[in-house]
Amino acid sequence: MIRNIVLHKYTNKLVICMVMIGIFSLVIFKGHSSSTIIQENNLNQKDSLQKLNKLLAGSVPDTNRVKYLIKIANHFINQQENKRENLAKALPYLQKAHFLSNQLKSSNWEFHTLMVYALFLNKQRLREQQALTYEKAIAIAKKIGNKHFEASAWYFYYINVPDTVSDYKNKTFYNRAANAHALYKEIGTSFDEKYKEATLLKTMADFHLEEEKFDLSIKELFEVIALDKKFKLPDLPMAYDLLSAVYERKGELSKALNYALLSVKTAQSSHEEVLGTYLNRVGSAYEAMGKAKESISWYSKTLNGPDKKDPFRFITAYAITSQMIKLGEAKKALSILQKTWSEVGNPSSGHQYFIFLAFGECYAALKKYDLAKVYFDKLLEDATLKTYSNPFQTSVFFSASEFYFAQNKYQLALEFAEKARENQISMTLPRQIRLNEILYKIDLSTDRPAEAIIHLQAFHKLRDSMLSQENLNTIERLKIEFQAAQKENDNEILRKKSQLQSQELNRIQWIKNATFTGLAFLTIVLILIYGRFRLKKKLHDTLVKKKADIDLAYAKLEVNVQQKNKLIEEKESLIKEVHHRVKNNLQLTMSLLNSQSYYLEDLSAIEAIKESQHRLKSIALIHQKLYQTENVTTINIQPYIVELVEYLKESINDDKKISFELDILNLELDISKAVPLGLIINEAITNIFKYAFQGMPGGKIVIKLKEQQEDRYELFIKDNGIGLAPDFDYEQSNTLGIILMKGLSAQIDGTFIMESYNGVSVSLIFTNSNEDLFLPND
Helix, strand or coil: CCCCEEEECCCCCCCCCCCCCCCECCCCCCCCCCCCCCCEEEEEEEECCHHHHHHHHHHCCCHHHHHHHHHHHHHHHHHCCCCCHHHHHHHHHHHHHHHHHHHHCCHHHHHHHHHHHHHHHHHHHCHHHHHHHHHHHHHHHHHHCHHHHHHHHHHHHHHHHCCCCCHHCCHHHHHHHHHHHHHHHCCCCHHHHHHHHHEEEEHHHHHHCCCHHHHHHHHHHHHHHHHHHHHHCCHHHHHHHHHHHHHHHHCCCCHHHHHHHHHHHHHHCCCCCCCCHHHHHHHHHHHCCCHHHHHHHHHHHHHHHCCCCHHHHHHHHHHHHHHHCCCCCCHHHHHHHHHHHHHHHCCCCCHHHHHHHHHHHHHHCCCHHHHHHHHHHHHCCCCCHHHHHHHHHHHHHHHHHHHHHHCCHHHHHHHHHHHHHHCCEEEEHHHHHHHHHHHHHHHHHHCCHHHHHHHHHHHHHHHHHHHHHHHHHHHHHHHHEEEEEEHHHHHHHHHHHHHHHHHHHHHHHHHHHHHHHHHHHHHHHHHHHHHHHHHHHHHHCCCHHHHHHHHHHHHHHHHHHHHHHHHHHHHHHHHHHHHHHHHHHHHHHHHHHHCCCCCCCCHHHHHHHHHHHHHHHHHHHHHHHHHHHCCCCCHHHHHHHHHHHHHHHHHHCCCCCEEEEEEEEEEEHHHHHHHHHHHHHHHHHHHHHEEEEEEECEEEEEEEEEEEEEEEEEEEEEEEECCCCCCCCCCCCCCCCHHHHHHHHHHHCEEEEEECCCCEEEEEEEECCCCCEECCCC
């Protein structure tokens, strides 16, 4: 595993740690700890070499001589100048110390000798021999039952021997830390031992983060925080920082922001260095919530730090670039990248791949695809990237997918999008949302409807998750940064509750008043009915007995007629209300579609929404006509078509001069035929506006509705545009418009014909068997 805190001493470069930038939640540290790593032995380094040589010369072959030999070897190993010569001088003393400790059968001094020898091998970057040396020291510590020795050996084995890919896969690197932690937890009492226990547990939490065991990682980090507070250990901000990374990967963004800000606040209050890692973590948390401006503000604190030569700035520059591209400031971001590249001046630091990715994304956003391709090819072809963390590779794959998608190279875009999706959980929510959006659009473009639906559902689910999380993030941020403002928030909540209660009381009072008014009205109605009843009874009593039976029958018939008329009126009123509500709901849907299109950038998606609005409008007009007229079952098609054409002329905002010739029969149609007819007219006119007059200044559209013979009618729509392509077969076409027109024609048992001669004509022949439904021509 590539840890959050890694400084390999066998390489000249810093190994890139997980970085929280662009689309990822990646943890960046520059070192293991702000405190100095304790060396493998506790020998007095202040003794001068001359004094040690005198002591060695006067010693006898016992454990004291072993001690002097180790001290002298350690002196040469720790020299910073002429390292190769000093290491050569140290080796004979180590060999003598090892030989003498074996001869004396002193396991304790053999252990000390091996630990210093491991440090010697560390300086020479001989990883395998160093690992074997630590394992020998551990075996000796176990043999003599000294758990302090064993814990120390495991600890420095973990600290000084860099991990490899195989170490990560078989978890041997993790096991070193786990073994050392278990021992220090058992026997640790001193400040140094508790510090090591906390450091190791923090490393284990980092491992579990990479394994996506988030709850276990959180549990371990809270134990680290408890140790730090109890024993007043340094690096408490680092624990909060890593805890923020875990919550961000888990998707609990409010907690991620909470602990990121807490790491900065704690470092400041304890007078520790506010590392760029902590500042970047806050920027990353805001980035995960889609707050690009706040994210850039925090990343800039690191980028504008005092050390302009620090290669770590490449990573921060990439983070800023990805956010500025979201804000449409790619050109400004490019200037920042060029400036940072010239200031750092160290392209072989190991961090240069991040700025390569930044240049690639920036040029792609500026549509300079040839320049962008140079950087993407460099990243995708460089075998060194295989040693980097999976989240960084995921970042490269995601950016490559966007790069090829922008050029309509859907197959390449799909290939890299699928690779990015394999490690999708390491990405921030905004980039997970964008990834699923890209996959959805690719599926649509490559005719994969089933996959498109899956990715569209994932897109909406992730986007809704981010939107719902945003409010929690805001509350959490206010709690952390502005405690004084929290009281005002509470007061505001109380005021809102008071307003709601007041509104509820007003609503109850209105209902009460309406109830009283209704009861009064009902009482009056009952009185009037009772009075009428009394009058009829009085008149009835005055009638001649001979007409009693007839009058009684008439009275019963009158009651029945009144009930029937009342039921008919109620039915017509309800039907009108239904038409009115359907019309309102359709208009509401059109408004929602219009609002949705405001957030879309894809022109084809916006166009599809507009076409859907036109279809809804054609249906809404019918329900509006039915609501406004006395007849609730049929509609006069002539004014409906005229109004529909006028709406489409105004809605499809085209600069071309297009005239209409209308010849529409006054015909009453049932709603079951009027709706399909309106939709067919809508689709035909929409397609004419889109395709018929391309390259022409204008044109003419003819719409006719004529009676061919009794109960048989023809709708005819024609333009004088460029016509259909020679090889176009509307019977085999799978475009949405033609599919709709054919399907709607079949729905009313009509015959649909499309022809191309001096333009395109659409003909629909249908029957209308209802009698007395058409009016005389105007």
